[in-house]
Amino acid sequence: MKTVISTRSETNIVGMALIDFLNRKVSVYPLTYGARVPRVGSMVVGQVSSVMPQIATVRIFRIGKRNLSGFFTGFLHVSDVNTKFVESMFEVCKAGDILRAKVISTKNRSYHLSIADRNLGVVYAFCSLCGGLLERSGSELKCRKCGSIEKRKISADYGKGVI
Numbered sequence: 001m002k003t004v005i006s007t008r009s010e011t012n013i014v015g016m017a018l019i020d021f022l023n024r025k026v027s028v029y030p031l032t033y034g035a036r037v038p039r040v041g042s043m044v045v046g047q048v049s050s051v052m053p054q055i056a057t058v059r060i061f062r063i064g065k066r067n068l069s070g071f072f073t074g075f076l077h078v079s080d081v082n083t084k085f086v087e088s089m090f091e092v093c094k095a096g097d098i099l100r101a102k103v104i105s106t107k108n109r110s111y112h113l114s115i116a117d118r119n120l121g122v123v124y125a126f127c128s129l130c131g132g133l134l135e136r137s138g139s140e141l142k143c144r145k146c147g148s149i150e151k152r153k154i155s156a157d158y159g160k161g162v163i
Ligand SMILES: [Zn+2]
Pocket: 127, 128, 129, 130, 131, 132, 143, 144, 145, 146, 147, 148
């Protein structure tokens, strides 16, 4: 399934459609035996479910080009965010954001992710004040609804429409 999202108009409706889509995706069904699992090197897409100073938890709902019927839980540590030093996960992503990442370890069935590449990182983010979809404005992200400016570690193709 391919989901194309335009951010040019009707930001609110688009935001809601995306959330709808994600809610359906994450209404967990048991994974069937032999289902596709993340491997080292897999490109995955997921939604950030919680953020702590050093680590974020991500619900992986897509591996490569395939959407999953359930999700895997991935972990993104602050040391795997950028080649440069990053102090806190709070400047990287927030709960609800959609990000693209690479799996760097699957030790103990725990999926560790990295976004330390210009093509990896947050691809959609939502305003922490009003929930509106954030749009790229130079190096920042701006909420079209309330004007709030927020910071994330974004992917080079942030908001371009295909997840
Ligand atoms: Zn807002």
